[in-house]
Every structure is written in structure tokens, then in C-alpha cells.
Amino acid sequence: MKKNYLYITNPNDLNFSFLENESQNLIVLLTDKAEENLKYSFNFPNKNAESEILFLIIRKNPIPLNIKIDINHKINNCKSDLKFKTILFKEAKVIFTGNIKVEENLKEISSSMVHKNLLLSEMAKVISKPNLEINSNGVEINHGFATGAFPKELLYYLESRGLSEKKAKKALIKAFIFNEINAIKDKPLRKQIKKETLCLIP
Amino acid sequence: MQNNIIKKKLNESLVKEISKVKQEPAWMLEFRLTALEIFFQKSMPSFGPDLKDLNFENINYYIRPDDKTHASWEEVPSEIKDTFDKLGVPQSERKFLAGTGAQFESEMVYHSLKEQLKEQGVIFESIEDGLKNHEELFRKHFAKVIPASDNKFSALNSALWSGGSFIYIPKNTKLDLPLSAYFRMNTENLGQFERTLIITDENSYLHYIEGCTAPVYTTDSLHAAVVEIIAKENSRMEYTTLQNWSKNVLNLVTKRAHVKKNAEMFWLDVNLGSKTTMKYPAIYLMEEGAKGETQSLAFADKGQNIDAGAKIFHMAKNTSSLVLSKSVSKNGGISTYRGITKISEKAKNSKAKITCDALILDDKSISNTYPVNDINDPDTNFEHEARVSKLSEEKMHYLMARGLSEKEAGTMLINGFADPITRQLPMEYAIELNRLIELYLN
Amino acid sequence: MPQMLNIESLSVEVEDRLVVNDFSLKIKSGETHILMGPNGSGKSTLINAIMGRPGLKVKSGSVKLNDTEILKLPVNKRANLGIFSSFQNPVEIQGLSMRSFLRTALNSKILEEDKSAKTYSPLEFIEHLYDLSKKYEFDTDLLLREVNFEMSGGEKKRSEIMQMAVLRPKFALLDEIDSGLDIDALKKIANTINKIQKDNNTGLLIITHFPRILKYIEASHVHLYKNGKIEKSGDTNLALKIEKEGYAK
Numbered sequence: 001m002k003k004n005y006l007y008i009t010n011p012n013d014l015n016f017s018f019l020e021n022e023s024q025n026l027i028v029l030l031t032d033k034a035e036e037n038l039k040y041s042f043n044f045p046n047k048n049a050e051s052e053i054l055f056l057i058i059r060k061n062p063i064p065l066n067i068k069i070d071i072n073h074k075i076n077n078c079k080s081d082l083k084f085k086t087i088l089f090k091e092a093k094v095i096f097t098g099n100i101k102v103e104e105n106l107k108e109i110s111s112s113m114v115h116k117n118l119l120l121s122e123m124a125k126v127i128s129k130p131n132l133e134i135n136s137n138g139v140e141i142n143h144g145f146a147t148g149a150f151p152k153e154l155l156y157y158l159e160s161r162g163l164s165e166k167k168a169k170k171a172l173i174k175a176f177i178f179n180e181i182n183a184i185k186d187k188p189l190r191k192q193i194k195k196e197t198l199c200l201i202p
Numbered sequence: 203m204q205n206n207i208i209k210k211k212l213n214e215s216l217v218k219e220i221s222k223v224k225q226e227p228a229w230m231l232e233f234r235l236t237a238l239e240i241f242f243q244k245s246m247p248s249f250g251p252d253l254k255d256l257n258f259e260n261i262n263y264y265i266r267p268d269d270k271t272h273a274s275w276e277e278v279p280s281e282i283k284d285t286f287d288k289l290g291v292p293q294s295e296r297k298f299l300a301g302t303g304a305q306f307e308s309e310m311v312y313h314s315l316k317e318q319l320k321e322q323g324v325i326f327e328s329i330e331d332g333l334k335n336h337e338e339l340f341r342k343h344f345a346k347v348i349p350a351s352d353n354k355f356s357a358l359n360s361a362l363w364s365g366g367s368f369i370y371i372p373k374n375t376k377l378d379l380p381l382s383a384y385f386r387m388n389t390e391n392l393g394q395f396e397r398t399l400i401i402t403d404e405n406s407y408l409h410y411i412e413g414c415t416a417p418v419y420t421t422d423s424l425h426a427a428v429v430e431i432i433a434k435e436n437s438r439m440e441y442t443t444l445q446n447w448s449k450n451v452l453n454l455v456t457k458r459a460h461v462k463k464n465a466e467m468f469w470l471d472v473n474l475g476s477k478t479t480m481k482y483p484a485i486y487l488m489e490e491g492a493k494g495e496t497q498s499l500a501f502a503d504k505g506q507n508i509d510a511g512a513k514i515f516h517m518a519k520n521t522s523s524l525v526l527s528k529s530v531s532k533n534g535g536i537s538t539y540r541g542i543t544k545i546s547e548k549a550k551n552s553k554a555k556i557t558c559d560a561l562i563l564d565d566k567s568i569s570n571t572y573p574v575n576d577i578n579d580p581d582t583n584f585e586h587e588a589r590v591s592k593l594s595e596e597k598m599h600y601l602m603a604r605g606l607s608e609k610e611a612g613t614m615l616i617n618g619f620a621d622p623i624t625r626q627l628p629m630e631y632a633i634e635l636n637r638l639i640e641l642y643l644n
Numbered sequence: 645m646p647q648m649l650n651i652e653s654l655s656v657e658v659e660d661r662l663v664v665n666d667f668s669l670k671i672k673s674g675e676t677h678i679l680m681g682p683n684g685s686g687k688s689t690l691i692n693a694i695m696g697r698p699g700l701k702v703k704s705g706s707v708k709l710n711d712t713e714i715l716k717l718p719v720n721k722r723a724n725l726g727i728f729s730s731f732q733n734p735v736e737i738q739g740l741s742m743r744s745f746l747r748t749a750l751n752s753k754i755l756e757e758d759k760s761a762k763t764y765s766p767l768e769f770i771e772h773l774y775d776l777s778k779k780y781e782f783d784t785d786l787l788l789r790e791v792n793f794e795m796s797g798g799e800k801k802r803s804e805i806m807q808m809a810v811l812r813p814k815f816a817l818l819d820e821i822d823s824g825l826d827i828d829a830l831k832k833i834a835n836t837i838n839k840i841q842k843d844n845n846t847g848l849l850i851i852t853h854f855p856r857i858l859k860y861i862e863a864s865h866v867h868l869y870k871n872g873k874i875e876k877s878g879d880t881n882l883a884l885k886i887e888k889e890g891y892a893k
Contacts, residue, residue: 105565119580122547130588132571137562137592145586147577595698600735603695604807605723605749605756614740614748618790621739 005186007193014040018049018078026053027184027193031200032061041070044078054180055084056193058200062091073102073109076138084115085177088124089202096128100141107138117147118176173201212258214238217361224330224364227337237350237360244354249572250540251478251507256452261424263362263394282448288641325370326381329397332368339370343401347430347458347486355426356456359395363428366396371406371437380409380442380628398429402437402465411628413444418475424452425476431459431467435489438466444631446475446638449505453479463489470626471498473508474638482540484513487521487549494523499623501642502535502567511541511572512556516549516582525556528623530616531567532642542574545582552579558588561619613643647673647710649694649727649815649847654705655872656686656693662703663689665872671815671847676861679851680883681869682891687851688732690869691817695729696722709814723749724756726814730804730821737791742803743770745791746810753811773810780836782806797824805833809840815847816840822857834860855887 003023008014011028012035018024030038042051059065071080086094100111117126130143150172158168177197184190217238221231246253319326325336333340350360371377402408425447433439439459447453453476459467469483485494496512514523529537539558560569571588593615601611617624617636624632649671656664663686671677681687693700694707696719707715714722737745743766751763764772777784782802792800801821808816818837822830838861841848850861858866858880866883868876870891876882 117577119577119582122580124580125578126575127577128575128586130571130573130575130586132569132588132590134560134562134569134590137565137567139562139590139592141588141590143571143586143588145575145584147575147582147584149581149583594735597735597737599697599719600731600737601745601749602718602720603697603723603729603731604745604811605720605752606745607720607752608718610748610752611720614745615737618737618739625739 003185005184005189007189009196010034011040012038015043016041016051017043017045018051020046021048023050023052025184026051027189028053028055029193029196030055030057030059030065030067032059034059034065036063037066037068039068041072042080043072043074044080045074047075047077050079050081052081053083055082055086056177056180056197057084057086057088057094058177058197059087059092059094060089062093064093064095066095067097069096069098071098071100071111071113073100073106073111076106077108079109080111082113083180084113084117085180086115086117086126087120087173087177087201088117088126089120091121091123093125094127096126096130098128098130098143099133100131100143101133102136102139102141104135105138106136109136109139110141111139112142112144114142114144115146116176117145118173119147119149120173170201174198177201212238212261212263212362216263220362220364226333229341230333233345233350234361234363237357240351241354241357241361244351244357246354247480250480250509250538251536253452253454253478256424258358279448285641288637322375322377323372324375324377325368327368329363329366329368329399332399336368336370339401340368340399343430343432344399345430347432347460348428348456352456355454356428359397359426359428359456362395363397364395366398366427366429367400367410367412368398369400369408369410371400371402371408373403374405375403376407377409380411380440382411394425396425396427398427400429400431400439400441402431402433402439404434405436406434407438409440409442411442411444411631413446418447423450425454427455427457429455429457431457433459433461433465433467435463436465437462438468440468440470441483442470442627442631443472444627444635445471445473445479445481448475449477451476453481455479455481457481458484458486459494460486460488461492461494464491465489466493467495469496469498469512470623471496471510472623472627472635473498473500473510474642476508477505478507478509480509482511482513484515485523486515486517487523488517490518490520492518492521494521495525496523497526497623497626498528499620500527500529500537501639502529502531502537503642504533504535507536507538509536509538509540511539512543513541514543514554516543516545516552516554518548519550520552521549522553523555525554525558526623527556527558528560528620529558529569530561530563530619530642531569532563534566534568536568536570538570538572539588540570540572542576543584543586544574544576545579545584547578549579549582551581553583554585556586559619560588560590561616562590562592609644613640616643647726647814647847648708649849650706650708651694652706652708654690654693654707655703656689657701657703658686658689658699663872664693667705667873669849669867669874671849673814673845673847674841675864676841676848676850677865677867678858678861678863678883679849679867679869679874680853680855680886680891681851683853685869686872687853687869688819691729691819691849691851694722694817695719695727720752721756723811724753726753726812727817728808728811728813728815729817730801730808730819732819732823734792734800734804736793736795738793740791742787742789742791743773746773746807749807750810776809777806780806780809780839781832782809782836798829801825801829801833805836805840809836812840812844813846814844815849818848818850820852821850822852822854830857831860837861853891855883858883 005025007027009029010033155168181193217234348356350357461467467485500508502508512525527539531537543554558571562569569590598611624635651669654667747769754761773787867874
């Protein structure tokens with residue numbers, strides 16, 4: 001299967017329909033410049049379509065960011081795999097609503113949505129409403145959501161090797177987000193995204 | 203007996219009559235009347251199963267001094283009678299479960315238990331007796347956890363409540379054996395609008411079990427209960443529900459617990475019956491170190507819409523919560539998890555975990571998951587996982603390769619799926635539940 | 645009565661690839677056949693096809709247990725008739741106790757042989773399991789667990805062989821039962837297999853790519869498996885030759 005990469009920064013609306021026998025990888029970077037209400041929809045009207053979608057969200061902007069995502073599975077043998085990496089500084093707030101919908105009588109559908117959030121200030125907030133509406137039993141649907149502060153053992157480990165607290169934190173933020181970026185197979189694109197995300201981390 | 207039941211329209215005079223029959227103090231009548239007004243003002247829930255067939259004008263509201271429905275045994279649907287047979291429910295209990303008999307023969311057991319409880323200072327009475335005999339304690343806590351204005355059905359219950367339990371566990375008292383509404387099934391707890399109020403005082407422990415696994419037949423089509431719990435400092439309260447109403451019942455229940463410092467609340471909720479269920483047991487972790495846990499198991503069959511879940515509010519530091527929801531849908535059944543876990547700004551250093559696991563057994567059935575994760579503190583350790591799948595073909599093959607038939611293998615896998623929850627039930631309930639799961643599947 | 649498992653001209657496809665190609669082998673009660681071949685040569689597919697794993701396509705050929713063609717039978721029927729296969733990666737089933745699972749399996753087999761036979765009650769079965777665990781030196785701990793749940797690799801192998809002891813198969817197909825075990829564990833499991841075979845006169849087909857298991861299990865036949873069929877058959881000497889020269893030759 002052909003694997004394509006597409007990288008978009010701060011899109012307002014997205015409405016994707018994936019093509020038959022295509023493997024589409026999408027990377028979306030959302031920063032302080034994003035509009036406050038975002039609506040993205042990903043549709044699978046054609047069989048044998050696969051999509052990996054990575055959202056990188058790095059914000060300090062106090063205006064709440066509303067992201068609404070719809071994933072619609074309408075035909076057999078499709079796979080959608082969404083990952084969200086969110087880092088919030090200062091008073092940033094993200095409200096996320098996700099809907100995975102699988103229509104009746106479908107087979108071999110796999111869909112997964114995984115959120116990992118890092119809240120780096122007392123004022124940062126995240127609300128997530130990941131909804132699953134599954135009308136078919138030929139499915140394997142997963143959803144995961146995790147929010148945590150920096151693991152203290154990790155910070156301690158780095159500091160014990162001589163890093164300042166600030167540097168240790170920055171290293172961990174980098175690791176948090178690069179973890180996913182490293183999986184991008186397109187090398188120039190990988191470099192570009194690393195560069196752009198690093199600029200956003202103080 | 204049938205003559206004792208008065209069928210009424212829903213209005214002020216009905217409420218006044220209920221209060222009069224129960225010989226209530228004036229403040230309770232006032233409370234009921236205010237609640238009725240709130241009920242008329244409130245709109246229907248904006249979420250969840252379709253309730254448009256529910257017409258409050260068409261419902262019969264009963265005033266019966268003994269609070270029982272006495273249908274005749276002949277009216278009980280044959281499928282319910284069959285299930286009693288298959289489960290081996292004793293004859294003496296059948297009539298009661300079917301709502302056709304008043305007496306239940308564990309009266310003796312109940313009496314000796316009552317003596318023992320009295321010595322310990324435990325109050326375990328019907329809600330009516332609770333109000334009559336302990337008015338001060340009752341009034342201090344009643345409707346404080348769930349005000350009438352909480353939602354349309356809590357308002358309706360507040361106006362019309364009748365039947366249910368009042369329990370108070372004194373300081374430093376730990377009951378080894380679960381208290382079960384079963385013991386006083388001959389009284390009022392099959393009411394349409396039952397109401398339960400439980401207070402566990404400091405450093406006490408109670409496990410309360412309501413319902414039973416055998417199907418409960420009732421001619422009342424609406425069941426809107428309210429359960430309020432106050433778990434005081436360092437106490438632990440476990441509340442187990444086994445819901446198996448007959449499939450004509452709308453089961454719309456409001457349950458909530460206030461949990462104080464270092465106290466623990468545990469809801470264990472099993473839903474097998476009813477046409478429609480809407481039930482989201484809530485836990486308010488109000489003070490430091492409070493813990494909350496909700497585990498639920500639902501089986502939705504043809505024509506059933508089971509909308510259940512958990513609401514957890516972390517309102518103080520070092521609080522922790524756990525939600526585990528498991529559901530199975532088959533034959534067109536709809537099963538939904540709906541819940542919220544909120545970490546407030548004050549809930550420093552809190553922990554929350556939510557796991558939703560759903561099985562869909564065929565193509566006609568539906569599974570929905572609607573969680574809300576609301577996190578307002580950065581030091582929270584928050585995890586949420588949801589999974590929807592069918593029975594694993596690999597596991598089916600493994601069991602069948604050892605000689606199990608498809609049916610046996612499926613039953614075993616589903617019992618295994620439910621096991622993390624059923625194993626926490628008292629043995630006799632767990633065994634009955636396993637048999638019911640077999641009946642559900644075949 | 646001596647039994648025979650007769651595999652004749654069996655061809656099996658996996659995802660449009662012919663993996664077992666015109667394979668034939670006769671196994672009699674009490675015999676021990678070792679099938680050796682390199683990794684990825686389709687040995688497991690052979691066992692899976694005989695047991696009836698979904699997802700495989702039998703293109704042609706037959707597998708008979710005495711006079712009964714088993715390829716058309718559902719997998720549980722094959723098991724009830726006395727075919728057992730071990731799994732390379734047995735699934736973990738949380739919540740399902742080993743005891744209730746094995747009791748149902750054994751009772752199905754007993755009823756298959758004789759519809760009016762007496763089956764095991766839960767209590768009788770526990771006693772039966774303890775007897776077996778003494779006889780075959782199993783940890784009783786394994787019996788109390790959930791099916792393979794949170795078991796180590798070695799425990800899973802022992803769990804598979806324990807199930808074989810309970811089900812007393814006429815023919816057992818053992819897939820890489822020796823892999824991932826250290827020498828002591830291998831010795832122990834081989835001894836148990838020998839005992840179970842002796843007690844039930846089981847015909848064994850053991851698949852492996854390490855000849856070392858032959859030190860502990862006496863083979864009546866050794867076969868070299870290549871390109872979906874038996875390339876060469878012989879006795880233990882063939883295995884020694886393979887050990888020396890490898891599969892390449």
C-alpha cells in the first residue's frame with residue numbers, strides 16, 4: 001500500500017475522504033495561531049483505506065481551543081489511527097470532542113484514538129469527550145486518554161546526571177513530542193516538524 | 203387487597219393524600235409540594251434514550267398504605283415464570299418477585315438480625331419509619347445530597363416518594379455481613395418512587411445490597427428511585443445493585459454519594475432487566491483523601507436500552523477514583539456508557555482511572571460510549587481507556603480446539619468478561635448471575 | 645483397539661500462498677513422529693489445518709481418524725473425537741477458570757464417546773485434577789489460575805501439556821512445545837509427555853526445529869519437512885544428521 005504524508009499547520013476546517021487502497025498519513029500542528037473553533041471530519045467511504053493522523057497541539061494562548069473531530073466508517077476493511085499529543089502552557093485550555101461512528105453491518109474495521117496530555121501550569125485545562133457510536137460487531141475500537149504531570153522519577157534521574165531542572169523539563173517535553181515525530185518515515189518532513197515544534201517550547 | 207390501591211392523576215391533591223396517609227410532619231408535605239412544582243417546570247433530559255413515549259398523564263399513581271402492587275399470578279408473563287423455573291427460585295419467593303404476594307418467608311431471619319442491629323445502634327428501617335422514628339437525623343440529611351431540583355425524575359420522586367430504606371451506621375461500627383433489602387422485601391421496596399437514605403458515620407463500614415438477580419415483575423411501568431448516601435470521615439460504604447426489572451419498565455434512577463475526609467464509596471451496579479435504564483451513580487469526593495469507585499455491568503437484549511455510567515467529581519486534594527464499565531449487547535440491544543470525571547482546581551495530586559469495555563455480539567446491536575474527562579489541575583494522574591469489540595475469534599478457536607461447543611465457548615468467554623465484576627458479588631448472587639448470563643445467551 | 649490418523653495429499657493455503665503441499669503421513673497409536681524443519685516452513689500450518697483453525701484454506705486432500713474424515717468437522721468435534729493440538733501462543737482468558745473450562749471440555753469428550761456416560765461434577769473434577777497433578781507432577785497452582793492468564797512462557801507450555809493430560813487424546817499434535825524452555829524445564833515437560841503418551845497410547849506428532857528434544861523423547865519416526873511436504877524420513881539418526889549439517893543441505 002502506498003503511504004503518503006501530508007503536513008498541515010492550523011487548518012480551520014478539514015473534510016477528508018480517504019481513497020481506496022490508500023494509506024494516508026496526516027500530521028496536524030495546532031499552535032496559538034489556530035482559530036478557536038476547529039471542525040475536522042475524516043470519512044471512510046472507500047474500502048481498504050488506512051489512515052494515521054497525528055495531532056500535535058502546543059499552546060499558551062488563554063482563548064479556549066475547541067476541537068471537534070468526526071470519524072465516520074461507512075465501509076468494510078478500513079483502519080483509522082489517531083494520536084493526539086497536547087502540551088499546554090500558562091492558561092491554555094483545550095476542549096476536545098471526538099466522535100467515532102461505525103455504521104451497521106461493517107466488517108474488519110479498526111479505529112483507535114489515543115490522547116496524551118501534558119499540562120505544564122496550574123492554570124492549564126483540558127476537557128475531552130471522546131464518543132464511540134458503534135453499530136456493528138465487526139470492529140475493534142480503542143480509545144485512550146492520559147494526562148499527567150512530569151513523572152518525578154524521570155526528572156530526578158535526569159537531574160542526578162547533572163541537568164538543571166529547567167533543562168531536564170525541556171528534555172522531557174521534547175521526548176514527549178518527539179516520540180511520535182520520530183515515527184515519521186519521510187526524513188525532510190520529520191526534520192521540518194521537529195524544528196517547528198521546538199520553536200514553540202520555551 | 204386490590205381495593206386498597208387508589209389510582210390517581212398527578213396533581214397537588216395526590217401529593218397531599220400521600221402525605222396524609224403516611225401521617226407526615228408538615229415540613230415533608232411542604233417539601234413534596236415544592237418538588238411537584240419543580241417537576242412541572244423541569245424539562246425532560248436532553249440526552250440519552252428516547253423517552254417520548256413516557257406520558258405522565260397516563261401513568262397510574264398509587265396510594266396504598268402497604269405500598270405493594272398485587273397483580274394476580276395468572277397475569278405474570280410466562281417468560282418470567284420460565285426464568286423462575288430455570289433459576290430454581292423457591293416457590294415462596296416467586297410470588298413476591300412477581301409482585302403478586304406480600305409475604306416473604308425470611309421474616310424470622312430478619313427479626314433476629316434486627317435485634318442484633320439494634321444492640322449495635324444501627325438503624326435499618328423503611329424510609330417511612332425512618333422519618334417517623336428519627337425525624338431529627340432524617341431531616342438533617344434528607345434531600346441534602348440530591349435536591350428535588352436535581353432533575354425531572356428526582357423532582358417527581360421527591361413529590362411522590364414511598365418505600366425504600368433508611369439506614370444509619372453509628373461511629374466505629376463495622377457490619378461484617380451485608381445488609382440486604384431482601385430481608386425486608388415484604389415491606390415497601392418495590393415501589394415506583396422508592397427513596398433510600400444511608401448515613402455511615404465516622405469510621406464505620408456498611409455493604410448494602412438492593413435488588414436480586416431473579417427477574418422482578420411489576421405492572422408499574424415507571425420506576426424513578428432516588429438514593430442518597432453520606433459517607434462520613436473514614437467510613438466505607440459499598441452499595442450493590444442487581445437490577446432485573448421486567449422488560450416493560452422504564453428505570454430512571456438518581457443515585458449520589460457525598461464522601462468526606464478519607465472515606466470511601468463503592469457503587470457496584472449490575473443491570474440485566476428493564477426496557478430503558480438511565481442511571482449514573484455519582485460520587486462527590488468532597489474532602490481530602492476521599493476515594494470513589496464505580497463498577498458496572500450491563501447486558502442489553504432485544505428491545506432494551508441500557509444507558510448507565512458514572513459521575514465522579516474530585517473536589518479536594520489527594521482524592522482518587524476508579525470507574526470500570528463492562529457491557530454486552532446482543533439481538534438489537536443498545537448499551538451505552540455515559541459518564542463524567544471532573545478534576546477541579548482544588549483537587550491537587552488526584553488520581554482517576556476510567557475503563558470502558560464493551561462487547562457487541564451481533565450486527566444488529568449497538569454500543570455507545572460517551573465519557574467526559576474534565577481536567578483542571580496539572581498534577582492529576584488521569585487515565586481513560588475505552589474498547590469496543592466482538593468476541594475474540596482466537597479465543598473461541600482455542601476453547602473449541604479443546605472440545606467446547608460454540609455455545610459453551612461463547613458462554614464461558616462472556617462469563618469471563620463479566621468475571622472481574624461478578625466475582626465481587628456475594629457467592630449466591632454470583633452463581634445466580636452466571637446462570638442468568640447463560641439464559642441471556644441462549 | 646489401535647487407532648490411526650491418516651493424512652493424505654493435504655494441501656493448505658494461507659493468504660493465497662500454498663504452505664502445505666501434497667503432504668502425506670500415517671500416524672498409529674503409540675507412535676512418536678518428529679517433524680523437523682526450518683522456521684517459517686509451514687509446520688504450524690499443517691497442525692492448524694488438522695485441528696481446523698479458521699483462516700486457512702484446505703485446497704485438497706484428506707485427514708482421517710480411523711475411517712472418519714475430520715476435515716469437514718467443526719473444531720470442537722475433532723477435539724471430542726480425540727485430537728489435541730498445543731498452541732504456540734496460547735491465548736490468555738482473564739476471568740475464565742482453568743477448572744471450569746477443562747471440566748466442560750472433558751465432559752464433552754466423555755459424552756461424545758458414550759451419551760449415557762457419567763460426567764464429572766465440579767467437585768469430582770477437582771479431585772480428578774489433583775490426582776492427575778500428583779501423577780504427572782504439575783504445580784497445583786496452575787490448576788487454580790485463569791486460562792493462561794498472566795502466565796510466563798514456560799507456564800503456558802506446562803498449561804498446554806496439563807490440558808493434554810486431562811483430555812487424554814488419541815492423537816496429539818505438539819507445536820514447538822520445546823521452544824523457549826531451559827534444559828531442566830525441557831526435561832520435565834518431555835518426561836510428562838512420555839508418561840501421558842504411555843498411559844493413553846497416544847500417537848504423537850511433534851513439530852520442532854531443534855533436535856535437542858530427541859534426547860528426552862524417544863522418536864519412532866523422524867521427518868524432514870521442506871517446501872510443504874516430507875522430504876526425507878528416517879529414525880533418530882536423521883535428526884542427528886540435521887543437527888550436524890543444518891537444514892540448508
